[in-house]
Amino acid sequence: MxxxxxxxxxxxxxxxxxxxxxxxxxxxxxxxxxxxxxxxxxxxxxxxxxxxxxxDPEVDGEAVMPERMREEIEGLMGAGMKPPTWVVNKRITASDVRPDLSRLFIPSECEWKLEGLLSAEEMRKARVQGKKNSEEVLVVKMVDGNGGVSDLDFKYWTSLNKYVFTKQWTQFVDKFQVKEGWIVEIWCFRDKHSLLCFGINVHP
Known part of the structure; x- marks a missing residue:
């Protein structure tokens, strides 16, 4: 037991x-x-x-090009050139309008579209960073919504995997009094000399 x-x-x-x-x-x-x-x-x-x-209904879908921009672009392109390609609509962020930064980021999802429009030499120049030689900077012609024409530096920042407009972007922001939350519409085209150009329009 x-x-x-x-x-x-x-x-x-x-x-x-x-x-x-x-x-x-x-x-x-x-x-x-x-x-x-x-x-x-x-x-x-x-x-x-x-x-x-x-x-975002204001960002989604291809934008309608302003009339004055269209007329100026047609004059730059000449006859027989490929029509402008719409790239993207983007809502402006706070950093896009900071004068100390002076740059506009293009969304990274547009990289494939842009690289289908750039030549190998243009892509190489866009990726050059910190070079003092101005010939190594890719300068592009830009037509604004009012038909005005100016230059912008166009670069690819490998650290962020994004294309970006720099340097003269602050002048564009000041000219149109661009604010955070506005919409920027971007087209890409080539002029009669086959030089890379962009159409950039902004609105509230």
Missing amino acids: ALMRMRDGGSWKRWNALLDASDSERERINNENEKQKKNVEKIVKKIVKKKRKQE
Whole structure:
């Protein structure tokens, strides 16, 4: 009988140990499930935020070129040239209008479209950074919404994987009093000498 009680006592101890282990395992699994749930919630929030950002009716869809811009571009292109290619509409950010930065980022998703329009030499020049030789800077002609013509430096910042207009961009911002939240519309074309040019229009 004593032996039986000892065995029974040992069995209960083992059983309690198994129960304790099961409770610990359940707690561990619950904690992992909770972590996974939180991770899924974070991912869903990011997707929703990205979708809302993309669903901007004022940015989506090809823009209509202003009449004065169209007339000036047609004069620069001459007869028989390929029509301008619409590149992108973008909502202006706070950093796009900061005078100390003086640059306009083109969304990275447009990279493939731009590189289909640039020559190999133009892409090489766009990627040159920090060179003092002005010949190594890709300068492009820009036609604004009023038909005015000026120059902009056009670069590709490898650190951000983005094309960007620089240097004279601040003058453009000042001229049109561009504000954060405005829409910028960009077209690409070549003049009668096959030089790279852009049409850039802004509006509230």
